[in-house]
Amino acid sequence: MAEEVILLDFWASMFGMRIRIALSEKRVKYDYREEDLWDKSSLLLEMNPVHKKIPVLIHNGKPVCESLIQIEYIDETWPDKNPLLPSDPYKRAHAKFWADFIDKKVNVTARRIWAAKGEEQEAAKEFIEILKTLESELGDKKYFGDETFGYVDIALIGFYSWFGVYEKFGNISIESECSKLIAWAKRCLERESVAKALPESEKVTTFVSDRRKKLGLE
Amino acid sequence: MAERSESEEVKLLGMWASPFSRRIEIALTLKGVSYEFSEEDITNKSSLLLQLNPVYKMIPVLVHNGKPISESLVILEYIDETWRDNPILPQDPYEKAMARFWAKFVDEQIYVTAMKVVGKIGEERDAVVEATRDLLMFLEKELVGKDFFGGRSLGFVDIVATLVAFWLMRTEEIVGVKVVPVEKFPEIHRWVKNLLGNDVIKKCIPPEDEHLQYIRARSCVLSLGFV
Numbered sequence: 001m002a003e004e005v006i007l008l009d010f011w012a013s014m015f016g017m018r019i020r021i022a023l024s025e026k027r028v029k030y031d032y033r034e035e036d037l038w039d040k041s042s043l044l045l046e047m048n049p050v051h052k053k054i055p056v057l058i059h060n061g062k063p064v065c066e067s068l069i070q071i072e073y074i075d076e077t078w079p080d081k082n083p084l085l086p087s088d089p090y091k092r093a094h095a096k097f098w099a100d101f102i103d104k105k106v107n108v109t110a111r112r113i114w115a116a117k118g119e120e121q122e123a124a125k126e127f128i129e130i131l132k133t134l135e136s137e138l139g140d141k142k143y144f145g146d147e148t149f150g151y152v153d154i155a156l157i158g159f160y161s162w163f164g165v166y167e168k169f170g171n172i173s174i175e176s177e178c179s180k181l182i183a184w185a186k187r188c189l190e191r192e193s194v195a196k197a198l199p200e201s202e203k204v205t206t207f208v209s210d211r212r213k214k215l216g217l218e
Numbered sequence: 219m220a221e222r223s224e225s226e227e228v229k230l231l232g233m234w235a236s237p238f239s240r241r242i243e244i245a246l247t248l249k250g251v252s253y254e255f256s257e258e259d260i261t262n263k264s265s266l267l268l269q270l271n272p273v274y275k276m277i278p279v280l281v282h283n284g285k286p287i288s289e290s291l292v293i294l295e296y297i298d299e300t301w302r303d304n305p306i307l308p309q310d311p312y313e314k315a316m317a318r319f320w321a322k323f324v325d326e327q328i329y330v331t332a333m334k335v336v337g338k339i340g341e342e343r344d345a346v347v348e349a350t351r352d353l354l355m356f357l358e359k360e361l362v363g364k365d366f367f368g369g370r371s372l373g374f375v376d377i378v379a380t381l382v383a384f385w386l387m388r389t390e391e392i393v394g395v396k397v398v399p400v401e402k403f404p405e406i407h408r409w410v411k412n413l414l415g416n417d418v419i420k421k422c423i424p425p426e427d428e429h430l431q432y433i434r435a436r437s438c439v440l441s442l443g444f445v
Binding site: 050059062064065066069070072073076077089090092093094096097100101133 | 273282285287288289291292293295296299300311312314315318319322323356
């Protein structure tokens, strides 16, 4: 059957990056469509009426929303190559717990570093604590998935392209606080799927600086 | 009755009035899994809880043969993958993705918004009630032509959405606002009746009188939420 896969995405979205990586790991060909988040397409609004957010994965006309759910869908739909989740139920639960932790904690705190006036210092401090928790979970493993690059790695790595933003506006050095995590990120970047999915750090920082000006934060 | 291996040990650290704890009990009961329930005092957490869930220090925590699992949606999926009788999630990857989507919607959108009703008055409360209803409309539409979110029988979303049926809708009595009026939400009301016709649900939800008393007492303390 002719497989049609469309990804509605935004270049700087760490959530969109997850799906680019997952599809790439599975060697799935897809049509990447860039959305203007300030002028959303009718397709986006139609395919994600509940949240109106990217990324949206459209497989043979049917939309799947929410990035972690999309990764699981991709893993289950294209099971032959590169399993993204372990097969053992306990290990799967462990992976899902940490990906959920990333969703609950990382972005909400990270956003406060650059998008909220007067909260940078406090948010940056909390952010480092969250990264340290993740670093402790990583331990001495090559990846969060142990020997295999997988679900939790995919959930977190996109944020690496935003580290420059957090360092600049939060006045912190992530490298000096979380060197093991930085080493992990660099290992991930050696994978073609990741290298292709993540934008240049400077490009993200420039984008955020512009956003801050428009939000009256600069 | 589910198969039991030689030393199957299932323990649930929970709390009788928590929708997140009760949904685990529903899933275990649906699957015929025997478990030991340990009631936690959430104002005075046990050292066991703190040890088993150091990240969030919250119930529910399922302990299976000594290994802890936290976060209710993660626990539900673990239960479904470990005890295969009476599947909770659909087999088809797309249907499964949709079930996960709606479950997340209940917990992250409806619960978070509806929680704000308690403790607010006047215009502020009206705004929250309106926002909650807008979200509930999505669930209302999902139920059209179905007995349950899972179709003809109870599934993942039904179990998660008991939060709406037996927590959100029970607080209506206490806050004095019909957040989910039957005229606006006939499908949801029909679905609640279907739930109440299910033995497992009846067995596993908190007894109404005690529950209402508890909610009343908690909302007087002006704390957020149903728990």
